[in-house]
Amino acid sequence: MTGQHVHTEHNAIPNVDDTDLGNTLADLADIHAGIDLNRDGIRLLAHDRLDLNTTQVLLVALAGRPDGTDVLGAIGQLVERLTNPDTNPALRALSLDQQKTAARQGWLTRLALNDPALRETAARACAALDR
Structure with a gap:
């Protein structure tokens, strides 16, 4: 926890x-309505009182x-979809080499974000919460 107090007055959830x-959420503002919805969801999760x-x-x-x-896997799948000219017609105006490069990099992003090693720490954090 960087720069955060462990305890807050009246057990409040810190903003x-x-x-x-x-800062990351602010940097992502007004790019696209879909990103704004994601930002709102992340902010809601961060501020919600959870059990x-x-x-x-x-x-x-x-x-x-x-x-x-x-969600991490879904983002990888979305990146792959957005970089594939078969599923994103905007890419069809590019040369075939550019299309292939974009599609390959999107596929590699999906592979990277689906790496089970990326999930190990979140899974361990979840297990640490067991009573």
Whole structure:
């Protein structure tokens, strides 16, 4: 936990503003309505008062499923989709070499974000919450 107090007055949930997360969310503002919806969801999750069970479920859903069926995996699948001219007609105006390069890099991104090693720490954090 960088720069965060462990305890807050009246057990309040600290605001994400002026944190790395808040700064990242601010940097992502107004790119696309879909990104804004994601920002809103992340902010909601960060500010919601959660119980242990819900926290565990969220950790798994965000980045803790070894098979990649989590939010991190979905982002990889989306990157692959957006970089493929078969599923994103905007790329069809590019040369075939550019299309192939974009599609390959998108595929590699999906592979990287589906690496089970990326999920190990989130899964361990989830397990650490067991009573």
